[in-house]
Amino acid sequence: MAYKEMLQIRRDPRSLAIALLMPLMQMAMLGYGVSLDIRHVPLCVYDQENSQQSRAIVDQFISSGWFSISQTLDRQSDIRHAMDRGECVAALVIPADFSRQLATTGSANMQAVFDATDVNTTNIALGYAQGVVAQANAQIAADWNASHGVHPSPVGQIDLEPGTWFNETLDSRNFIIPGVVAVILALVGAQLTSLTISREWERGTMEQLISTPVSALEVMFGKLLPYFAIGLIDAGFCLISAVAWFGIPFRGSIVTLFVTTTLFNVVVLGIGYLISVRIRSQLGASQIALLVTMLPTTLLSGYTFPIDQMPAPIQAISLIVYPRYFVTILRAIFLKGSGLSDLWMPLAGLSCYAVIILWLAARAFRKRLD
């Protein structure tokens, strides 16, 4: 049974090529496309004073590497125009009395205007800006104290010593790519399986099979075994490219990875099989299937939007989005080097899923026999 399926797949090299290349293509697309790292925030500067000191602070923004000056403006209203046209995300407004204030009182105001449409970018850019200003302030305070003979505040400052674990460089790619692998395997795997099996329905060979004394379970396993192998190869491709191409650190054990990937593959194929059996019987169900699979996998699996930040009912819904378990697992294996015992929670979720899906798939098929 599985042997026959293998033969069919081999006779159809185009499908095989698609099955193997598609995940890599999606990987390249999503691996590069999904990034939150904002390196050079386009910045407009409206410097009303244009003094040595104001230029110095602007230079500090540039030399930080986080900002690139896109325009120097002459009017307040130009900021609005530049932002409307999307030419800058942030604008720095330095008042006309900037250096005078600084010289007489030791403090001065400076405005940072953000196009806050994209809140995440705004938050990150604001963080960068505060960093630049804090650095500048340290120098200004030291100079002020020295020239005015003021002793440092009697209360000590706190030195923050942040240490980042697991993803030391805070590179969003390290966080997103393992999730991308999970999402691709979920989408492509289910897709290919459902497609190839539905083709069998169309050609009528499935009816032929039903009429033989092969049991529903045998049919199911026979059908799925070769796709299972392809799924594992796909997973191998994606995981290797994550490490070798995108340079994601891999700290876990291959065994853990293999065991979890196998389990996930079972769920994915089961879903694909279920779709193929169901869709055949219901026109229009495919539309719903599309709507209910793609967006949830992207939005509710936690691969971009952290699940723990969602409202409780949405978190509950995300429990049925099976890729979420694998996203968690892959991330933990890659970045934390977790073993099976650390991962018991998502593993239990995935196992429950596997059991339910296989049961449903076997049942759905038997119904078609009637």
Next chain:
Amino acid sequence: MSADAPAILAQALTKKFQSFTAVDHLDLSIAKGEIVGFIGPNGAGKSTTIRMLCGLLRPSEGSAQVAGFDVSSEAEAVREHIGYMSQKFSLYGDLTVRENLRFFGGIYRVARREIDERMKFAISMAGLEGREDRLVRTLAGGWKQRLALGCAILHRPPILFLDEPTSGVEPEARRRFWDLIHEFAADGVTILVSTHYMDEAEYCNRIALIDRGKLIAIGTPSELRAHQLGGELFEVGCAPLGAAMKALSDAPGVVDAAIFGDRLHVVLGAGGLDAADLPGFLGEHGIEVDQVRSVPPSLEDVFVQLVSGSPEERMIP
């Protein structure tokens, strides 16, 4: 189109799908007002030929004119002059009888003042009076099929292509359907109809036999019966049938032997076995014969014999 020009003319019409040749250099000429039956087993190329003639598929080689227009370069003009009914039921199941008719009337731009009369005609033709507002998917097979015909003739096409119109329809409805076809032909409509029911072939003016993409014979039913067999047909009741057929196929003077139901049909040519010799000959092979009688050949006999032999040898001289 002049009066005596053929309504449908195909010359070396060929359709290849990759390496597979579905229709192979087919020549066909059909005069105005003729009913031509297209007969052949499934996959012989009947539907492909009809689809090419309708301009749905582009011929790989050769050419065809329908109503005087070339099917590949003047497909739109061809479409103005034809009605088409496919083997798959293809009306909108979610629309009522009347809505389907109105839709196809609109698509063919049947004039506004004419449409009501045409719809009334189609409904009465299909015997659907009183069911005008039923959803089409709730209708029985024979009605659906007559309605499909009604949709195909709303715009009074001079040429009708019917691709296995009667498949899956009960015999009573099939007979009624053929009555309708004859009425159209009487009005001068040219009809090319494909079928795999041999008995239906008898209703046609001419029959084109097609097998593996090739036209193997064409003629009136009686012509085909008379000339094609190459001998006289006998029905032989005997047992066991398989052994008898095997013995006879090598015997001298036997043109053909084939199993028909629980009997054997044997065609005897000149200069070999005679009908009277058959019981003796078969007896030598240990086969019991209880009856030998001469029967008039049916088209099925002709077809079976033509398909089993090589087409070149069997063509009408």
Next chain:
Amino acid sequence: MFERLSVMLMKEFLELKRDRWAMFRLIVPLIIQMLVFGYAATFTVHHVATSILDLDQSQASRSLISHFVATSRFNVVDVTQNRDDITRDIDQSTATIAIVIHAGFGRTLGNGQSAPLQVIVDGTNSNTALIALGYLSQIVAQFSEDQSSRAANFRADTAVPEIGISLQARPWFNEGLDDRWFFIPGVIGTLTLLQVVSLTAFAIVREREVGTLEQIMVSPIRPVEFILGKTVPFFLIGLGDIALVSAFGIFWFHISFIGNPWIMLLGASLFLLAALGIGLLLSTFSRTQQQAFALNFFFVNPLFILSGFAFPIAAMPKLLQWFTVINPLRYFLVVIRAVFLKGVGFEVLWPDLAAMALLALVMLTVSVLRFRKSLD
């Protein structure tokens, strides 16, 4: 032309009317998704699970801890004196951030020296980590200020003036920095794209499967008439979709809408035409509904990821940035966000509108050209 078109339209609407589930299928998934994704799509960081190792147990350390407890940004899950607890919390993801207050923290601060405060962040989710670190430094700064003002009062000195530049952030267009304002318009565009592309692709492929397409193709109807007849209903449905989910965004999620509804209508129309073009094009490549389904999957996912919906296009490599040029969703997101949040008009948005118009034109033309041939 109009006669055939009108019978096509009449037929489409009759079919839609007969399909009792159609309304349900069109509306219910849309609303559910709008609700779920409206709440799910957020980068906001609240209630970061925090573990604190207090080895100092002084008044100062307790005061620092109370600063963390008081804010909703952090959720202190564990205060401990055992170093192993911290490691375990981070390893098992019980906590995202661990703060280590070393022994002598309060004494050092009291002496006017700077005291180290160790922070461990689980960087797995780099975005959360980055933002949480920002909040953390704000809280620590607040704590320092409180401490020094208390010390100043204690000594009855004059308050030490603030030295240095104070940066005043002015987030325009979204003063509350509510990132729902960013995502909801994106969700509106994405849902519409998905709905319209799949509806169109499936509608034509279904006619092909049922056989009615063949029946129509042998008629003298022109491809333009057929395609228009097929698309106009979906265009109207798409406009309805956009209106419905937009209303939902405005009244349920309270997203401000300060722009010109006419610009929105123009943008939505052009976007819908482009989406219809994609659906039609997909349908000319698929023979069966399953194939349409697969194509949908492979094409719509990149369209959605590479639209700037969540991931800034500026952060993508150049090659992918070029690819987004042919993505109508990219332009529509610019338009819909600008209209909702910025209230800008035609004079700013015309390049995006023109790009969508061009894409729509190209895709509709190609699908009309491909349509006739597609039975072969």
